[in-house]
Amino acid sequence: MRPLASSRLTALAISAVITLGMAGPAVADESRPSRAATDSAHAPLPDATALLAQTEALGNMGAVTAPVTELLTAVLKADDGQVPAADAEALKAKIKAAVDAAKGTVPAPLPETPAVEAPAVAAPVAPLATGAKAAAPADIVTDALATVEKAVAGLLAAVTSGEATGVVTQVTATLTSLVNLAVATVLGSGLPAADLPGLPTLPTLPVELPVEPPVELPVDPPVQLPVGAKAAAPQLPLPVR
Missing domain, CATH: 1.20.5 (Single alpha-helices involved in coiled-coils or other helix-helix interfaces)
Known part of the structure; x- marks a missing residue:
């Protein structure tokens, strides 16, 4: 079995x-x-390139802001606003690396297009003065990064001078440069417009730079002589004997 x-x-x-x-x-x-x-799972998101550029722009702004605010915090907590030279050099290197990285990701400005003459209209429009141009978004961000570099250089000089004179002024200038960078990034990186109720409407780029109108000098009208009158001959000086 x-x-x-x-x-x-x-x-x-x-x-x-x-x-x-x-x-x-x-x-x-x-x-x-x-x-x-499988193919649909690997397909890129629509508009992913533009959204990625906007995300990187905010990341670069944060990467620059972090070491600069670290320097500002160290200065404001130090006696007389003086920072040890070694700490100042370390923060200077961090800030420089962040600014250089941000500069490398700023898109190149678009090539200038030739001006197109508008058709004649009843009311004449004053043309832009020679040399005036619209501020491109990339130019705005690059200029903002340059102001951060300049402000940080002045702050580092003040906080390692051994004197408190001028430290507060340089701190304020550095904070202002960070505000400039934030606004330039928001306006110059194609980010979505803010929609929080209560916020004012921000301008859009490019913005036409203001141009001073030319100053017209007054012109004296010609003197009208009576009919038949002759202009007086100029008096020549008499010879000296």
């Missing part, structure tokens, strides 16, 4: 293995995603 039972068990085991072996590929095919689903 035992050999017969063992033979039946063996036969059942072999049948189960064969059944699972045949069903395995079918199950695997059902669980494997289709090629269309």
